[in-house]
Amino acid sequence: MMVNAGATTLKHQSGELKAVEGDVILLRPGHWYSGNPSGSVVTTTAYIDTAFLHEHARWIPKSAAPALFGSLDQCGSNPVAFRLSSGRLPRLDSAFRALLDSQQHEVSPLRSLSLVAGLLDELTQSDAAILVGDEALRRAVAILVEQFDQPWTLDALAVSVAMSRSQISRLFRKHLHISPAEFLRHERARRMADLLLSSGLSVEEAARQVGWLDASHASRTFRRVYRVSPQQYRRAHEQHSRAA
Numbered sequence: 630m631m632v633n634a635g636a637t638t639l640k641h642q643s644g645e646l647k648a649v650e651g652d653v654i655l656l657r658p659g660h661w662y663s664g665n666p667s668g669s670v671v672t673t674t675a676y677i678d679t680a681f682l683h684e685h686a687r688w689i690p691k692s693a694a695p696a697l698f699g700s701l702d703q704c705g706s707n708p709v710a711f712r713l714s715s716g717r718l719p720r721l722d723s724a725f726r727a728l729l730d731s732q733q734h735e736v737s738p739l740r741s742l743s744l745v746a747g748l749l750d751e752l753t754q755s756d757a758a759i760l761v762g763d764e765a766l767r768r769a770v771a772i773l774v775e776q777f778d779q780p781w782t783l784d785a786l787a788v789s790v791a792m793s794r795s796q797i798s799r800l801f802r803k804h805l806h807i808s809p810a811e812f813l814r815h816e817r818a819r820r821m822a823d824l825l826l827s828s829g830l831s832v833e834e835a836a837r838q839v840g841w842l843d844a845s846h847a848s849r850t851f852r853r854v855y856r857v858s859p860q861q862y863r864r865a866h867e868q869h870s871r872a873a
Contacts, residue, residue: 630648630653630654630656630672630673630674631651631652631653631654631672631673631674631721631722631725632648632649632650632651632652632653632654632670632671632672633650633671633672633673633722633819633822633823633826634650634669634670634671634823634826634827635649635650635666635667635668635669635670635671635827636648636649636650636666636667636668636670637664637665637666637667637670637672638664638665638666638667639654639662639663639664639665639708640662640663640664640665641660641661641662641707641708642660642661643707644707646708646710648710649712651712651713651718651721652710652711652712653710653711653713653721653725653752654708654709654710654711655677655708655709655710655711656708657708658676662708669827671823671826671827673725673726673729675725675728675729675732676732677745681738681741681742682742682745685738685739685742711752713751713752718774718816718819719807719812719815719816719819720751720805720806720807720815721748721751721752722815722819723815723854724744724747724748724751725748726854726855726856727744727747727748727856728744728745728747728748730856730857731744765790765791765792765796765797765800766797766800766801766804768789768790769786769789769790769797769800769801769809770805770812772786772789772790773786773809773812773813773816774816777813777816777817777820777839777840778817778820778838778839778840779840780840781809781813783797783798783809783810786809797809814850814853814854815854817839817840817841817850818839818850818851818854818855819854820838820839821835821836821838821839821841821847821851821859822851822855822862824838824839825859825862825863825866826863826866832844832847832848832859832860833847835859836848836859847859
């Protein structure tokens with residue numbers, strides 16, 4: 630389960646766990662859980678078949694297997710929570726959405742394995758290892774996360790952290806594996822997704838609030854990140870809520 634927006638207290642048979650935006654929680658099937666949201670909260674859930682993973686473990690390098698299965702195997706009756714830095718959220722959200730999308734369509738076993746491995750890889754990587762490169766990277770990530778609705782350019786971002794365009798681009802590529810522009814697109818798409826589910830704003834209004842003045846551009850970019858249009862995203866979650 631991923632908390633997309635808001636916060637909730639997850640109760641389980643051994644106690645309770647406070648979960649906030651960006652948290653990912655592994656829950657063991659067959660155990661009792663309930664949520665007590667603090668106001669409005671948006672969560673997304675995906676099912677990971679551990680029997681399937683172990684059955685196809687032969688496709689996973691032995692060096693990677695402990696990290697892949699360790700998180701799942703330690704998930705007993707108590708939930709296992711991952712709280713990542715803001716700089717990791719766009720990539721984690723993208724990996725989570727890709728897995729969720731695959732469960733709504735028929736994909737090959739190896740593709741399913743790849744998507745689950747990608748999600749768990751994002752969860753088990755050390756934040757320190759990803760953002761250890763330079764204080765400038767941490768500042769740049771914080772700026773884009775906090776001021777995602779501003780009309781950022783690479784030049785402006787570089788000036789704000791006292792680096793050259795090429796230096797800041799290299800840091801993003803090295804530690805986050807995406808460009809600053811891609812990071813900002815993912816962050817805006819994530820914020821727009823939250824608005825679509827938690828407010829009555831139109832697609833155009835939600836796009837403007839996250840910094841996209843062109844609604845057509847916003848819809849195209851949103852589709853690249855979430856693989857559905859903003860309208861389809863909202864409709865799918867409304868249908869899911871009614872069904873629940």
